[in-house]
Amino acid sequence: MGVTKEQVESSLRSKLSPSHLDVVDTSGGCGASFAVEIVSDQFEGKRLLERHRMVNAALVEEMKDIHALSITKALTPEQQLKKQQESEKSQVAI
Amino acid sequence: MSLSLTNLRQSVPSPWSSIRSLPSNFPSQLPFTSAVGGGRPLVSSRTQTLRLRCLSALTPELKTTLDKVVTSEKVVLFMKGTKDFPQCGFSNNVVQILKSLNAPFETINILENELLRQGLKEYSSWPTFPQLYIDGEFFGGCDIVIEAYQSGELQELLERALLS
Numbered sequence: 001m002g003v004t005k006e007q008v009e010s011s012l013r014s015k016l017s018p019s020h021l022d023v024v025d026t027s028g029g030c031g032a033s034f035a036v037e038i039v040s041d042q043f044e045g046k047r048l049l050e051r052h053r054m055v056n057a058a059l060v061e062e063m064k065d066i067h068a069l070s071i072t073k074a075l076t077p078e079q080q081l082k083k084q085q086e087s088e089k090s091q092v093a094i
Numbered sequence: 095m096s097l098s099l100t101n102l103r104q105s106v107p108s109p110w111s112s113i114r115s116l117p118s119n120f121p122s123q124l125p126f127t128s129a130v131g132g133g134r135p136l137v138s139s140r141t142q143t144l145r146l147r148c149l150s151a152l153t154p155e156l157k158t159t160l161d162k163v164v165t166s167e168k169v170v171l172f173m174k175g176t177k178d179f180p181q182c183g184f185s186n187n188v189v190q191i192l193k194s195l196n197a198p199f200e201t202i203n204i205l206e207n208e209l210l211r212q213g214l215k216e217y218s219s220w221p222t223f224p225q226l227y228i229d230g231e232f233f234g235g236c237d238i239v240i241e242a243y244q245s246g247e248l249q250e251l252l253e254r255a256l257l258s
Contacts, residue, residue, distance in 0.1 A: 048241060049234050056221055063221045068184065071237050 002031020003062045015058035016040045019077050026070070033068040039080045048074065151212030160217050165230035168255045169199035172214055173224040177201045184236040185224040191243045197252045229255040 005025045012021055020039035027033035036055060043051045051074040056063065063069065075083070164170050171188060175181030177199075180189050192199050204211040204223055211223070218225050218232045226233045228251060233239070242248035 048238055049232070052234065052238060053219065060221075067222075069222060070184075 002027070003034075003065050004031060005034070008034055008036070008059060008062055008066075011062060012036070012038060012055070012058050016042050016054065020080060026068070032066055033070075034066060035070040035072055037073040038071070039073070039075045039077055041077055043074060043076045044078075150216065151209055152216040153213070156209070156213045157217060160214070163202070164227040164232075167198075167200040168229060168258075169197055169252065170227040171199055171201045171224055172204050172227075173201050174203070174205050176203050181205060182223070184222075187236050188224045188226060188239045191239060191248070195243075195249060195252060197256065228252065229258070 005023050008023045009021060012018060012023070016038065018038045018040040020037070022037040024035045025031065025033070026035050038055065042054065046054070052071050055071050055074060056069070059066070059069065169192065171185075171192065173180060173182070173185035173188065175185060177189055180186035189201070202210075204214060214223075214225060215221055220232065220235060222235055224236055224239075226235070226239055233251075234242070239248065242251070
């Protein structure tokens with residue numbers, strides 16, 4: 001009945017070809033709740049709402065059995081790089 | 095601000111009254127209810143919902159009602175539970191954010207009406223709740239609200255919406 005982390009990952013990989021993907025099963029084992037961090041160049045020029053819609057669309061089959069999907073990050077590779085540089089900078093500053 | 099909101103509410107009472115009274119009279123307004131039930135009395139609302147799920151939950155009537163509801167207030171939140179008693183952590187997050195910003199908002203408890211719940215998923219093209227509408231437009235779910243709150247975008251948008 002539940003969905004596996006691997007199913008979520010494979011759907012996202014095949015549809016959004018992410019350069020970074022982190023899927024965490026937050027359901028405590030029943031497979032009904034996931035948190036997703038995704039970086040994909042397909043998000044280029046898209047607003048956050050559109051990016052979330054793309055993730056939801058990629059998981060349309062899985063969503064039938066998932067009760068809660070938390071998209072904690074949906075970035076373009078460029079944004080991801082910028083964030084990393086910023087966090088490195090702030091670490092240097094400390 | 096409170097004055098203008100009161101005026102707003104008085105000028106558009108119909109969608110609110112119809113949504114508020116949904117649990118008792120809503121399903122009977124749906125034209126295909128009896129057709130789906132094959133003329134037999136429906137055993138329970140649960141059975142009815144399961145049957146209806148095969149069809150589109152978003153009837154033209156529901157769409158018209160929702161068009162009015164999402165524009166009847168500047169900020170409308172479809173959530174699990176109520177403003178004072180959220181029944182889901184994600185819904186609670188959004189309620190707390192809106193409260194902390196002192197934004198006036200209306201909430202609609204989707205747990206009270208399964209048809210509304212299913213129809214809204216199609217209406218917003220969004221699979222989960224909560225769903226936040228600002229100025230009649232779908233803004234996003236919990237993650238988007240949190241991110242927009244942290245970036246300051248939500249505050250800006252709310253200010254603009256509430257002033258307009």
